Amino acid sequence: MALIIGNWKMYKTIEEAIAFVERVAPRVGEGQEVGLAVPFTAIHPAVEAAKGSPLLIGGQNMHSAEEGAFTGEIAGRMLVDAGASFVLLGHSERRHIFGETDEMIHNKLKKAVEVGLRPVLCVGETLEQHRSGEAKEVIAHQLHAATEGVADLSSLVVAYEPVWAIGTGETATPEWAVEMHKRCHEVIHAPVLYGGSVKPSNAADLLARDEIDGVLVGGASLDPESFLEIVGG
Ligand code: PGA
16 A cells, blocks of 8 residues: 655645645545645644544654754654654755754654654755766665664655655656665665655556555645545556
């Protein structure tokens, strides 16, 4: 069964989130694995709106500390308190816009596991690394750096998202994605999602591959109808 996660990024008010969940939740079948990583303000209302459905709600980031003087940050246990069941970690926008390092992501991953959040660890190479043939090394390094020494990785999910394919409309070919997913599977025992310009028109082809265990959908998860097409297809 494929795992399909929408990443709303910094989009949607509480009212918009509730309307979306009310439209989508009843269409998620028992046994289907579907999640939405929503803005912090929408977590609790989305969890309430999804009650009685298997739709999972998660966060898009967290801090690695238990609590503390970290203005503007959010703790893993606060996400749990709001009803989140998973959290995206190391998304390329966090790495490249907000300067998250491998070490920060490692600490976040450890904490997420400790507080009972399912970590969705995002890895991926930049266009430059892609062109210079370093992609496989880069993702193996990112995977090792984030997970080394973490005692319990049983709930871990990996998302392979080539940076050059995120929000660009340029999807990796399924063949490229398969190659990279194989590498992820060699390095770590966890389901691996593909992310980067996944749309209703290409999702089925990606999901048909044995090595691709699901998809992480950004832009196309903002519209309930296109998200439902991906979930259903
Ligand atoms: P995109 O984003 O589907 O809009 O390319 C994917 C992501 O950033 O997770």
